Each structure stands twice: as C-alpha cells, then as structure tokens.
Amino acid sequence: xxxxxxxxxxxxxALATAIAGAALAPxxxxxxxxxxxxxxxxxxxxxxQAAGHSCAGQSKxxxxxxxxxxxxxxxxxxxGGKEEPFEGVNDNVKS
Numbered sequence: 001x002x003x004x005x006x007x008x009x010x011x012x013x014a015l016a017t018a019i020a021g022a023a024l025a026p027x028x029x030x031x032x033x034x035x036x037x038x039x040x041x042x043x044x045x046x047x048x049q050a051a052g053h054s055c056a057g058q059s060k061x062x063x064x065x066x067x068x069x070x071x072x073x074x075x076x077x078x079x080g081g082k083e084e085p086f087e088g089v090n091d092n093v094k095s
Contacts, residue, residue: 033083034068035076037090045069063090 039045044059044067052066053059059067065086076083080092 030072030074032070033073033076035071035079035081035083036068036085037063037065038071038076038079038081038093039063039067039069043069061089063093064088065090 034045039059040062041059042057044064045056046054046068061067065082065088068081068085071079071081073083078094080090080094082090
C-alpha cells in the first residue's frame with residue numbers, strides 16, 4: 001500500500017468510529033412523571049392500592065385521581081393533571 005492509501009484508510013476508520021459513537025449516544029428525553037387524574041377508564045398505566053387495583057388498564061373511572069399515566073412533566077400540567085394522587089375525579093382535565 002502506498003502512503004495515500006494508508007491515509008485514506010485511516011481517515012475512513014476514524015470517520016466510521018465517530019459515526020458509530022454518535023449512533024450509540026443516548027438521546028435527550030424529557031422527564032416523564034406519573035400524571036394522576038388524566039387517564040380514561042382502562043387506559044391507565046398503573047395506580048396505587050388506594051385505587052383498588054395495581055395494574056395498567058384496570059381503572060374503571062375516567063380521570064380518577066388515584067390512577068396515572070406516564071407523560072412528560074409539561075404535558076401533565078397542560079392536561080390539568082397532578083403529580084400526586086388525590087381523592088375523587090379530576091374535573092379540570094383538558095383532553
């Protein structure tokens with residue numbers, strides 16, 4: 001191999017390494033929170049035992065304050081949800 005071929009090979013290897021590293025870098029994600037009072041019946045991500053169940057999809061009431069969906073923090077506030085469980089139904093939800 002000549003000197004030009006070795007230089008091209010070195011540049012190609014460095015470029016491939018940089019591209020592979022960028023592909024493996026984690027992407028920035030917005031923080032998700034448990035947003036209570038925004039889930040429709042049967043569409044909750046989970047709940048606490050006070051809601052009478054502890055699994056996803058088991059809510060029986062729309063927008064119950066003990067059921068949550070995991071959403072971005074800003075989206076939770078926009079929908080009228082709360083980051084803490086509460087008694088009753090969310091009458092202020094914006095769907």
